[in-house]
Amino acid sequence: MGKILVTGATGNVGRHVTTQLAEAGLAVRAFVRDPGRAGLPVEMVRGDLNAPETLEPALEDVESVFLLWPSFSTGVADEVVTAIAKRTRRVVYLSASVPDGEEPSRHYGDIERLIRRSGLGWTFLRPGGFAANTLGWAEQVRRGVVRWPYGQAARSLIHEKDIAAVAVHVLTSAGHNGAAYAITGPEQLTQAEQVRLIGEATGREVRWEEQPLDEAREQLLAAWGDPSFVESALETWGRFVTEPEPTTDTVAKLLGRPALTFRQWAEDHAADFR
Template sequence: MSRILVTGATGNVGKHVVPQLAGAGLQVRALVRDPDRAKLPEGVEAVKGDLSVPETLEPALKDVESVFLIWPGFAAETARDVVEVIAAHARRVVYLSADVEDLADGESPTLFHQEVERLIRHTGLSWTFLRPVGFAANTLGWADQVRQGVVRWPYGEARRSLIHEKDIAAVAVHVLTSAGHGGGKYVLSGPEQLSQAEQARIIGEAVGREVRWAELPLDVAREQLLAAWGDTRFVDGALAGWGAFVDTPERITDTVPKLLGRPALTFRQWATDHAADFR
């Protein structure tokens, strides 16, 4: 029986991938920083490792056929070494990338994911790239403001097709457990385009309180993001990308329904699933 290694096993996407694979009777190994603290389903093997320290991957990759690769953050310093180690042991990699064809030029995530994809393509691995648009889970960053009833952020009219992390996980499991996906570049989106102001309102409805939108001046937003992220290029690229969705809404794809045989989950469903996180 083939063994699958899942990195980012306790994160937003990985925590849904691991139990689905294990529930299907597959041998699953989870790469975690602290096996003693990782809450994993019964039968899942936890192995200590860190992508920022590529040599720690060797034990985790023993007898592994497929890897679901989720990168923590956007630092690519160890990407080449990590990809080489994976290629030396596994036969297939499914990489959680980003919609690299639809992000603003020069945006740090774009450059990072493009580089990792390039490294993977130049190995002998069979590969599949999952390229989700914006994560619905990113709106969790508004949680404190939602509790106060007002979300203050720029580009309230930017229209996004945010995807539920459960759909990303379901696609990952489908790709990992079925044939015919080698060389696939799957752009994944939600089923609708909603403005950021509409997203805030829907979150409020799920929580049971009125939440209104207050447009934050761009210069104030930039100062806040620089304080939080510290990377000028990343901040300016992210703001430019969000601003572009005002005139050109984020695209919707039919990839999720085609692969899963059901509609993609709506943002309202995501908000309902996460209502407790905003209370």
């Protein structure tokens, strides 16, 4: 098997992809902005996907690429995908979840279309909600109250280790060309239940406090700066109150074991909330 290039190698998912590949004894190269700070036990090449010219050296002797796009804009994605297609054979792209029969919106769908047209062999991973996004509640958890909208929104959050394990499986085994895998955690939990489980993992009582929508909108707009993204997020969370995020058994089918639960994720990250 040829060398595998991992982009986004210092992120929540990419770091696990990199270390799991290395632990399996496979040839892996990490594409990072600052090798000196990355702290990865593999070969590293300095670069940035927003500067496509830096990608060329990283693609030498590479057969497959794990692609994680670093922003909400497609920007120079066309140049990046073209460079990957010229030097490698296949790409595993970390995309986003979609309703059945639809394609991802925003930049996720744009990049999927670029990859489909590139001539590369491809597999798309379409995870549901990331359990790691609840780390945004950490400061509130420390105070004992999480104030957020839509406490009854139910999601099937996935552990980043499972996303990485699926990516590694797809990168290192046959039969996945042209597949788009919807991957989720094994259970539906409301946001209020997620907060309770985080509290139990940290050994403290944490309660949920429903936040008025106008206040949440103002807070999210200050943090994210994109009104359309804020409205999309609020609309999605609101929908999950009456239409919980679906669960899939993709992780179990591909890996031969159940997906990790949110309780397991919270226990793995308890120190991050203390």
